[in-house]
Amino acid sequence: MTELSWEDKYKLITRNLAEWLGDDKLKTILKERNLKVYWGTATTGKPHIGYFTPMSKIADFLRAGVEVTILFADLHAYLDNMKAPWDLLQLRTQYYEAVIKSMLKSIDVPLDNLKFVKGTDYQLSKEYSLDLYRLSSVVTEHDAKKAGAEVVKQVANPLISGLLYPNLQALDEEYLKVDAQFGGVDQRKIFTFSEKYLPALGYEKRIHFMNPMIPGLAGAKMSSSEDDSKIDLLDNAASVKKKLKKAFCEPGNVTDNGLLAFSKHVLFPLMKEGESYLVPRTAEFGGDISFETFEELEASFKKEVIHPGDLKAAVEIYINKLLDPIRKEFNEDPKLKALSAKAYAAPQKPKPVDEIVxxxxxxxxxxxxxxxxxxxxxxxxxxxxxxxxxxxxxxxxxxxxxxxxxxxxxxxxxxxxxxxxxxxxxxxxxxxxxxxxxxxxxxxxxxxxxxxxxxxxxxxxxxxxxxxxxxxxxxxxxxxxxxxxxxxxxxxxxxxxxxxxxxxxxxxxxxxxxxxxxxxxxxx
Incomplete structure (x- = not known):
């Protein structure tokens, strides 16, 4: 395989991002060597198809020769105002690792090019703990609360644990020995927090890459806690069809359209050379139509050349192609089946009437x-x-x-x-x-x-x-x-x-x- 120029690597690394901070440093590193990046995910809600957005970007990073570390942030999950006991979070961490590895395999990302780390593998060490105390001695309560405003669950009387969350995420950049951190644009305040406070400990400021937050099926942000806004990675084909049928997809509306956003940030970047995006249509409505670029698809939908029903049919096919290998792996492995059931057990019966709600x-x-x-x-x-x-x-x-x-x-x-x-x-x-x-x-x-x-x-x-x-x-x-x-x-x-x-x-x-x-x- 031909070695890419630093300019080509730069284009792959930055394409489809909402924003990135530290452009000059990024170019300087790429001219000298390959970049080192980490992406972290707190092991809380059940992963859904929205997770293919960072997975698709990680595939871009790997094509650009980036050394990628995936962090399963179990300690972060515990600090994020979680009421789940620690043993349940451990099960969820195991589930995250299994399902994310399965996702990466489904989009042909070789796992041997990745490093997988759990937060508790190093965040409980003496050195890390001392740095956490050092950082806590210079960070103001205002800055900690502001940094976590869009990531940590906000309540009227916040726990100290939620205020520690940004400190850990900042220190992770140093302890994982990376040049950059990758996350959603909702983490921007934590990223700028890191840039402000890491130098106060004598550590260098890192580069930060931010993915856009793609709309869910209901039109708002895709969320693990809102069943109608997302498709679970283990949903069967019938469930996928049912959820897509109810998805918000207004004719000509390209702004709040989760299906178009998923196509832009997941499906098009994953297409191999020579592949095109196929929208199936009956002969009565012009027959099948294909698109080489997302911009062509978006323009056709905006002009209402493509009907919402046709777009839903296309996305349904592509989603099932992505999910088929994951569903197969979990259905055929009894241990993974049991893990899924334990980590995300069915909701309990309604709570007693005298619950204070x-x-x-x-x-x-x-x-x-x-x-x-x-x-x-x-x-x-x-x-x-x-x-x-x-x-x-x-x-x-x-x-x-x-x-x-x-x-x-x-x-x-x-x-x-x-x-x-x-x-x-x-x-x-x-x-x-x-x-x-x-x-x-x-x-x-x-x-x-x-x-x-x-x-x-x-x-x-x-x-x-x-x-x-x-x-x-x-x-x-x-x-x-x-x-x-x-x-x-x-x-x-x-x-x-x-x-x-x-x-x-x-x-x-x-x-x-x-x-x-x-x-x-x-x-x-």
């Missing part, structure tokens, strides 16, 4: 129809609020006199917690609570939350991801359901109401609940 809260849109000052308390309003009850408006007492003028309260749309146990406040019974963004320091500030524009009184508001389940008829004060859930209710940095990182949305329109001006404050 936000679906137990009856949150609704309300409209204040009348408001007066409490006759016995200067700081309290007595409001009549329409929350959609068939019996009429509710009486709710709120401590908002010192924060919202009475004229601004009249006819205001608000967000109500409707299933609190009624309580007497200075002689008047209150049947609910007006939810507010609230902060005590440096000065007290309170703002009633606003439902989305166009909301109607009585519309249900749910926490994203917790839409199922019925709210308690009345929250039992002794079990402190509201108090436990309220601890993670906040207005985030974008001014949006959320619980544990999940937005509060109207169930009818998925509109967001917001605060007027307060951000990063509790909801009370």
């Amino acid at each position: 936000p679906s137990r809260l009856d949150i609704r849109v309300g409209k204040i129809t009348n408001v007066e000052k409490h006759p016995e308390a200067d700081s309290l309003y007595v409001e009549k609020i329409d929350v959609g009850d068939p019996t009429g408006d509710r009486t709710i007492v709120s401590g908002l006199v010192n924060f919202i003028p009475i004229e601004e309260m009249k006819d205001r749309m608000v967000v109500i917690l409707a299933n609190l146990k009624p309580a007497k406040l200075r002689g008047i019974e209150s049947h609910g609570m007006v939810l507010c963004a609230s902060v005590d320091e440096p000065t007290k500030a309170v703002e009633p939350l606003r439902p989305p524009a166009g909301s109607l009184p009585g519309e249900k508001i749910v926490v994203e991801g917790y839409e199922s389940g019925n709210p308690d008829e009345v929250l039992n004060p002794k079990k402190k359901v509201w108090e436990k859930l309220q601890a993670d209710l906040v207005v985030n940095g974008s001014g949006e109401a959320s619980w544990n990182g999940n937005l509060l949305l109207t169930i009818s329109s998925s509109g967001k609940v917001t605060a007027d001006s307060l951000k990063n404050v509790p909801i009370k």
Whole structure:
């Protein structure tokens, strides 16, 4: 095989990337020797066909003579706010290694050109631990949180483990002795974090390669946790067909099209010389048509020469070709079958009714129809609020006199917690609570939350991801359901109401609940 020029290697290494940092250093190294790169994956959710995107890029790296290390980041997975026990993560690490090796074989990538490493093979050493302490002594909490914002699961009260995650990923570059790290563009903040802090320990700044985040079948980012957004690597042909049939693929839309993105970043780069992309069509619609480049396919789809059904049929054929060797290997090997079943066991039966989940809260849109000052308390309003009850408006007492003028309260749309146990406040019974963004320091500030524009009184508001389940008829004060859930209710940095990182949305329109001006404050 003819040795490629450094320019040809550069083109292979950088093609189809969303971005790369350290271009001058990359060119300098390629003029002198082959590059050393690592790609890491935290062994959490079950790998899906989206993983073919980095696999396809790794194939490019290998063609360019790059020395590639694949890191199974088991310790990272444990730190990423995981509730899975360590023994389950060990099984998942074994599954990742088996399935990724199978993926690489399915696209004819020789495994002898790759190095496979587990994080715990070296991250628990004395030297690494000391460097982790050294790094922790110079990294600010702000920078650690910012670096992991798009990678580590975000919650209202983050664990220290999540803040350590970027530190480990930065140190991995030094301990794996590479020139560059490769990942998705969602890791950009961790990459720039590495560039800032590794030199503080006397280590060199590395090059960083970033793949685009390709849309899933539903149009948004492909995710292991959203079944309809992805195709599992072990899905059978019937399941592939069913999921592709439901895939978002609007005629002429080339922007939010997961099928086109998969074709661009996986199928075209894997095609051998002389191969073309075949779209099967009936004679009635012009017969089969083939494309030499992705740009030709994209243009034809945009002009609606290619129908969504035809594109789905083509992608289905190519996906099954990729998955057939993987399915065969796992079906024929009892050990791999057992590993898959143990690492990703079927979901357990529904959790007990008394689990503290936000679906137990009856949150609704309300409209204040009348408001007066409490006759016995200067700081309290007595409001009549329409929350959609068939019996009429509710009486709710709120401590908002010192924060919202009475004229601004009249006819205001608000967000109500409707299933609190009624309580007497200075002689008047209150049947609910007006939810507010609230902060005590440096000065007290309170703002009633606003439902989305166009909301109607009585519309249900749910926490994203917790839409199922019925709210308690009345929250039992002794079990402190509201108090436990309220601890993670906040207005985030974008001014949006959320619980544990999940937005509060109207169930009818998925509109967001917001605060007027307060951000990063509790909801009370």
